[in-house]
Amino acid sequence: MDGLAAAAPAAAMPALQSAELTSEQLAFMNFQLMAAAGIPLQLDIHQLMGLAAQAQIGMPLPLQPFISPSVVEQTPVPQEEQKPKTTPRRRAAKGGRGKKPTTACEDEPGDGGQVCAQDAQQQETGGTAVPAVKTPKQKQPPRATTGKRSRKSKDDAVEGETAEEAAARKEAQREAEKEKKKRAARVRALKGVNVVGLAGRDENSASFTVCGSSSEYTVTLSDAGCSCSCPDHHFRRHDCKHIKVILAKLHIVEEPEKWAEAVTRVGVSVSGKLDAAEAAYLMEQLAEDE
Structure with a gap:
């Protein structure tokens, strides 16, 4: 109490010396002492103005209650609710929802990436997008087989023989091979x-x-x-x-x-x-x- 009395304003000292004080005056003096000592108040501005009017003291009333810095530090600050991060497992559980949007360029095979890159460049420069002409890939002709059978058929071919003669010759070769194996x-x-x-x-x-x-x-x-x-x-x-x-x-x-x-x-x-x-x-x- 000694610290509170020493910190009280000088205008409240004559009221302390009077013998008879009303409850409103005592409450107002307590308010002044608490405000001077930095004690947080539990009264709103309307209650304080009512006490000042009843006490009929010509001291200026604070329009805002004093709030201790410690109370401000302890007061929790509301924070925005953080949404859980989307992981591949959650994305798969949702049935593919939350996928990264794919563009038509990514789905197109071949030269699709090059065509979309040209379109994006024309949009940035403000030009008119000109559709690119895709060149179809040409299939390479199959390589000529050079296996044992093809080499054998080329070596066995006789110039000028007819199809019947070639068939008879091949049949004789097959029979000779069979007899050799026997x-x-x-x-x-x-x-x-x-x-x-x-x-x-x-x-x-x-x-x-x-x-x-x-x-x-x-x-x-x-x-x-x-x-x-x-x-x-x-x-x-x-x-x-x-x-x-x-x-x-x-x-x-x-x-x-x-x-x-x-x-x-x-x-x-x-x-x-x-x-x-x-x-x-x-x-x-x-x-x-x-």
Whole structure:
């Protein structure tokens, strides 16, 4: 209270010395003391003017109540409501709403960006937009194939031959290729035959033991011809694979009548399976037979 009394204006001092004061006068003096001390007031301007009129004191009344700076700092300032930022996930949840607007230039493929850039430049300069002429892209002709088939067809072409002759020639080539594959398959089958060796020899014949796929067989060479104890030769009466292997090892496939001379020369060393040279010789002889 000492600080409040010292800060009170000098005009309020005579009222403090009087013995009898009305409630209105006391209230007005309190108002002056609070205003001098910087205490915020809870009265509006109409209530203050009423108190001054009832107190009949000729002091000037403040037309605006005093507000403490601390109250001003504590008073919240209303702020604008911040909208949540639009994220790609929210944009997708809204079904594409809020997308960035696309222009016709962005949707047009090819030279659309260049055309719209020209239109924008003409609008900025105030000129009249002239529609740009789009040049259609030209397709390049397909490259000529240079594969194996095309090279082969060019190499095989014969100048001056008719279509029928070309077709017949190609058919003959296909048949020859098939026969070559068959001979190769037969030679591969013959490579599985194993010759044990010379079993016996006399003036009229020579016999060899051969291991087939299931058992051992005997191949006999004589002036009367070649024979084998296998079922294939017994029922079909032709040279079986066992006979062909023996003739290939003796190198007399085309001349089986020379068996005696061949057996005398290399008969003792005939054994084992066909080697590469013997297989090539046999394949060549089979091609000549056909």
